[in-house]
Structure formats: structure tokens, C-alpha cells
Amino acid sequence: MKEITVSQAQRMSSPCPFALLGTKSASGKENFMAVSWWTYLSNHPPMLGVCLSNKGYSGTVIRKQGEFSLNLVALELSSAALNCGRCSGRDINKIEAFGIETMDADHISAPLVRNSRICFECRLNSAHEAGDHTFYMAEIVAIHADENKKQLFAFEGYRRLDTV
Numbered sequence: 422m423k424e425i426t427v428s429q430a431q432r433m434s435s436p437c438p439f440a441l442l443g444t445k446s447a448s449g450k451e452n453f454m455a456v457s458w459w460t461y462l463s464n465h466p467p468m469l470g471v472c473l474s475n476k477g478y479s480g481t482v483i484r485k486q487g488e489f490s491l492n493l494v495a496l497e498l499s500s501a502a503l504n505c506g507r508c509s510g511r512d513i514n515k516i517e518a519f520g521i522e523t524m525d526a527d528h529i530s531a532p533l534v535r536n537s538r539i540c541f542e543c544r545l546n547s548a549h550e551a552g553d554h555t556f557y558m559a560e561i562v563a564i565h566a567d568e569n570k571k572q573l574f575a576f577e578g579y580r581r582l583d584t585v
């Protein structure tokens with residue numbers, strides 16, 4: 422075996438799970454970012470974690486508002502979802518620019534993506550520094566699902582989205 426870098430390892434170990442993470446700022450701005458670094462953490466209580474770069478906009482909103490949605494978006498959204506990973510909510514209204522249809526959550530103010538296989542409503546539990554990222558641990562307060570939708574995964578590292 423040969424020694425490789427972490428980005429080579431990430432390419433080799435894909436496909437990875439994929440989701441759009443939704444936030445709503447105090448001023449009412451709604452935003453979605455692309456996320457592959459998410460994982461289930463606990464069954465009782467139900468919890469999940471997301472690991473976000475410290476450069477992005479979404480982490481700032483999560484730390485202030487204490488909540489976010491995680492949406493396992495469907496195949497039809499693959500192009501819009503990839504675009505959400507290539508620009509920042511600081512500079513652009515991604516929901517309008519990429520035509521993402523949203524719906525209200527039951528327990529949090531962050532929006533959900535209507536065309537999803539699963540939408541999680543999450544409340545922040547704790548934030549942990551991890552190098553150039555921060556790992557956010559959250560309680561899942563509601564889950565909505567549509568079994569007829571196909572889930573997306575990130576291939577070739579984070580270059581391409583497709584179903585498996």
C-alpha cells in the first residue's frame with residue numbers, strides 16, 4: 422500500500438451521504454449549503470452531527486440561532502444542490518437563484534426542502550472545534566419522509582451527485 426493525502430482518501434472513499442443544510446438568520450434570511458460530513462450520533466435521544474468549515478456562512482447562523490434542518494434531497498435537485506455547495510449565502514440568495522422549493526418545519530424556523538427523501542429538524546446541542554471545521558451535535562426534534570424519493574450521494578470526492 423502507498424501513503425496518500427486526506428483529499429485523496431476522501432475521493433477514494435466516496436460515494437458519501439449528501440444533504441442540504443437549511444438555516445434561517447435572525448433577520449429572516451433563509452439559506453441552504455451542501456453537506457457530506459454528517460452522521461447519526463445517538464438513538465435515545467435521536468441525535469446527528471454535521472461538520473462545517475469555519476469559513477462558511479451557515480455555521481455562523483447555527484451558532485446564533487441554535488437550529489438547522491438537514492434535508493436528504495431527491496434526484497431532481499442534484500444540479501441545484503451542487504450549486505449550493507459552490508457559493509455562499511453571504512453573497513447570494515440560493516433559494517431564489519437555484520429555484521429550491523421550501524416548506525415550513527414544525528418545530529424550528531429554518532426551512533425544509535420539499536423535494537426530499539428525509540428532512541430532519543435539528544436543535545443545536547453543542548459545538549466542538551475540529552481544526553479548520555466545527556462539529557455541531559444536534560438533537561433531532563422531528564423527521565419527515567417520502568419513501569418514493571431517491572436519495573443523493575456525492576461521488577468523486579464532492580464533484581458529482583447521483584443516486585446509488
Ligand SMILES: Cc1cc2nc3c(=O)[nH]c(=O)nc-3n(C[C@H](O)[C@H](O)[C@H](O)COP(=O)(O)O)c2cc1C
Pocket residue numbers: 439452453454455456457458459472473474476477478479480503505506507508509510511575578579580581
Ligand atoms: C458535494 C458537496 C459536499 C460538501 N460537504 C461539505 C461539508 O460536509 N462541510 C462543509 O463545511 N462544506 C461542505 N461543502 C462545501 C459547502 O457546501 C460550501 O463551502 C458552501 O459554499 C457553504 O455555503 P454557506 O457559506 O452558504 O454556508 C460541500 C460541497 C459539496 C459540493
